[in-house]
Structure formats: structure tokens, C-alpha cells
Amino acid sequence: MRLLLKPALSRSWRDSETLQFGTVRQYAGVVERADRARCDFLGLLDGTRDRPALLAAGERAGLGREPTGALLDELERTGLLDDAEAAGRALARFPQPHRELLGPDLASLSLVHSAPGAAPAVLGRRTDHRVEVRGAGRVGAAIAAVLAAAGTGAVTVTDTGRVRPADCSPAGLPPGEVGRLRSTAARDAVRRASARRTAPSTRRPSARDLDLVVLAPRDGSGAFAGGAAEARELLRAGVPHLYVGVVEEFGVVGPLVVPGVSACGHCLVLAREDEDPAWPRILAQLADEGPGRARTPACDTGLATAVAGLAALHAQVYLDGGRPPSLDGWCELSAVDGMPRRLRLKGHPDCGCLWQPQPPG
Ligand SMILES: [Zn+2]
Known part of the structure; x- marks a missing residue:
């Protein structure tokens, strides 16, 4: 030493x-x-x-x-x-160009993890982390780029279709990407952020190999823990996942679900249903391509960037061994005043995601 x-x-x-x-x-x-x-x-x-x-x-x-x-x-x-x-x-x-870019990140880690050698150990472990971001819109693509820049070993982005102007942001996909396949454009954003000379592998790891899935669908339903079937699959596979999204003037980071350990997305849906019985019905329609959808979905660039940055930071804190406030809670950010709020989420009694198996006999 x-x-x-x-x-x-x-x-x-x-x-x-x-x-x-x-x-x-x-x-x-x-x-x-x-x-x-x-x-x-x-x-x-x-x-x-x-x-x-x-x-x-x-x-x-x-x-x-x-x-x-x-x-x-x-x-x-x-x-x-x-x-x-x-x-x-x-x-x-x-690789060398990324090494130089990571200097300030390692300097920051040295203040968070104080013992000699602790911060380098955390940074080194990041190369083993595998994260999948689902959704390459303004929020998802930016989260992927930030995580790649911070040294995450493998960041894959899944999405379909081609980039539209509404997907672009300075932190994610630039306007020059409009018309390209979203998956290709997001992969290139990850490559640029980590200063890689070659494109990252396109092989999608199986869910069980992932350390974290970030659910940031372009329709913003990640802000309300939408995507029930997808979440059930992740719960069953024991894969930690973080909900993120912007809907209208409202951005959300969380909950971060560690299966069997922290309250899940369905707990949040049930908690909202307790306050508004029509909520599940509205949430289901939000995910549909139905006639009720907003004609120009709102997504403020500043809000989306702030939400993406906060989500990436929560992901890093979690993967580095800490406990971000999106565990058993979520953070809200409104474009009205820019004031962040943290709300607590308890395991809902009707959900069962935190039920402990009874010992045999
Ligand atoms: Zn639950």
C-alpha cells in the first residue's frame, strides 16, 4: 500500500x-x-x-x-x-481514454468510501456490474450513458422502433440520431460515454446475470411502477429493478426493488389504489396505445435530465453497496418548482412480495 x-x-x-x-x-x-x-x-x-x-x-x-x-x-x-x-x-x-475520464469519479468515491484503498476497490468492482436499461427515451438513454461513463462494466439498452425527436436529450441521444434504430443509437451513446473505441457487445445477458434492471419506458409508466407482467418476471428471477419515469410535469425515481427485501412496484400500485380506487384502471390505459393518450406527451428536458441523473446515482449507490432513498420509498421531482421530495413505501399487506416462507414442519 x-x-x-x-x-x-x-x-x-x-x-x-x-x-x-x-x-x-x-x-x-x-x-x-x-x-x-x-x-x-x-x-x-x-x-x-x-x-x-x-x-x-x-x-x-x-x-x-x-x-x-x-x-x-x-x-x-x-x-x-x-x-x-x-x-x-x-x-x-x-481502457486508457476512459481511465482519464474516471479521475474525478475516483476522487469522489475516495470521499464517500474513506479507508485507504476502499474507493479503488469500489471502482474496480463496477467493471463487473451488469445493468440493463429498458427504454431509450429521454430518461432511459441518459441513465445508460451516465452509468457507462461511471465505469459500469456492461450497460445494455433495450427498446424497439426508431429514434424520434421526442427521445433526444443532451444527456442521452443527440438530435442527429433521429431515424436510427433506438437500440443501435443507445448502444452508441453508451460507447461514447465510456470512450470505448469499439462498440460494446450486443449480446443481451440473461435476466439472472443482471445486477440491476432500470425500467424507464418511454411512455413514462415507469413513474408509476407500471409494467406489471415485466415486474413479476423480475421478482420471480430475483433481479433488483428500479422504476424511473417522467409523466406530464412529474418525474419519479423509485421504488428500487430488491426482491424479498424491499417493497415492490405492486406495493406502490396498491398504496395508490387505497387512495384512488380507479388508479389501476388509469394505469392500464396509460400503457396502452389507446385514443386517450396525450397527443404530445410532456417531457421537460431539465426534468428528464435531473430524473435520469438521480436514477443513475441511486443505481450506483446501490451497486456500490449503499442504501439509496429509493429503497422502500421513491423520490418525486416536479417541473413546477424543481423541489425534490422523498416518500416512504411500506410493503403492502395485500401484495405478499415480502412474505417470508414458513419453515417446514
Ligand atoms: Zn410488493
Whole structure:
């Protein structure tokens, strides 16, 4: 392990002998008694030395072996150290142009996962993640591109038909793609986002091989946990899935369903039905190509981009081992005021998705 001070952190003096790493006070790490000798020692934490070499260097600089060890422990406890060797190994798993693009992502991960080497381990694991995005509209294509850019190993996008102007957004499919097959255009968006020289594999992994499916149908029904048959299949296969969509002026991220662990999309439909008995009937018609559909479906570019970004972030947090607020809940965003809200979702008693099997006998 070759230790370095996290390059993501700014440095500023709180007073003449207190050095602050990081900007926001409640998250910042502080080195006290930062005299010349300690500052010179901090300069050695550049990722070229392991702990024994640093202890020897501290001793040579007159800091003393034990105080140097105590300083290193304090820096690690405060979350200021990372492992340059692990970072190099993690980035080596990506092709060169993508490696450079991922620098700020790894820097961000180093602040979220604080132990030395933890962030590179998370980034390295992303190369093993397989995500399928269903729907290549303004929301779905953007989610796929963001996940690919963030280092997700395999991002496939499924959809039918050809790109229409309403599918385009700066974060997903550009206007020049109008008329191409949606599946091809989305695959190219994924390739561009991850700076790959060759197109990603077109082979669609089987559902059981997927770590996450993002349900972002172009009709926006993902905003209301539509697609009951598809969701049942994913529940049966034990595949985690995240509902996302924009309908009219309203965007939704969640629920994120981990089968058998968190409340599912049908729980949400039942909860809405408790408030509005006609809801299932309206939801079914939303998914139909019937005469009641809006002639120009609304999808604000800013709202769709925000919803896609939030959904991609929730997917990443989940795949990286965290617990995003779309688990047992969902987040709403309205184009009226741009104010995000988080709502709680309990397992509905009539759903049964969280029933535990009874022990035999
Ligand atoms: Zn349920």
C-alpha cells in the first residue's frame, strides 16, 4: 500500500498552525500543530512510499518513529489517506481514454468510501456490474450513458422502433440520431460515454446475470411502477429493478426493488389504489396505445435530465453497496418548482412480495 493524501481534498489554513483538508467544515479533516517538519512530512504522502518507508522518512526528518506512526494513524482515521497502488490497479481495468475520464469519479468515491484503498476497490468492482436499461427515451438513454461513463462494466439498452425527436436529450441521444434504430443509437451513446473505441457487445445477458434492471419506458409508466407482467418476471428471477419515469410535469425515481427485501412496484400500485380506487384502471390505459393518450406527451428536458441523473446515482449507490432513498420509498421531482421530495413505501399487506416462507414442519 503506497499512501497518499487524497487529491480530492483542498487545503487551507484555519489559523497559523491548523491545516484543514476539505472545504465544508463538518466533513473536513484537520491537522493540528502543522509546523514546518509535519508539513514537509505531509509532502511525502504522494503515493510513492509505503508505511515502513514513511516511518523511516519521519525518523530522518526528526519527527520520531512513534510520532510519525501516530500521525499516519490520525490521518487515516480522519479519512485523509488513500492507496495509490490500489487506485492504479483499479484504473488499469479500464481502457486508457476512459481511465482519464474516471479521475474525478475516483476522487469522489475516495470521499464517500474513506479507508485507504476502499474507493479503488469500489471502482474496480463496477467493471463487473451488469445493468440493463429498458427504454431509450429521454430518461432511459441518459441513465445508460451516465452509468457507462461511471465505469459500469456492461450497460445494455433495450427498446424497439426508431429514434424520434421526442427521445433526444443532451444527456442521452443527440438530435442527429433521429431515424436510427433506438437500440443501435443507445448502444452508441453508451460507447461514447465510456470512450470505448469499439462498440460494446450486443449480446443481451440473461435476466439472472443482471445486477440491476432500470425500467424507464418511454411512455413514462415507469413513474408509476407500471409494467406489471415485466415486474413479476423480475421478482420471480430475483433481479433488483428500479422504476424511473417522467409523466406530464412529474418525474419519479423509485421504488428500487430488491426482491424479498424491499417493497415492490405492486406495493406502490396498491398504496395508490387505497387512495384512488380507479388508479389501476388509469394505469392500464396509460400503457396502452389507446385514443386517450396525450397527443404530445410532456417531457421537460431539465426534468428528464435531473430524473435520469438521480436514477443513475441511486443505481450506483446501490451497486456500490449503499442504501439509496429509493429503497422502500421513491423520490418525486416536479417541473413546477424543481423541489425534490422523498416518500416512504411500506410493503403492502395485500401484495405478499415480502412474505417470508414458513419453515417446514
Ligand atoms: Zn410488493
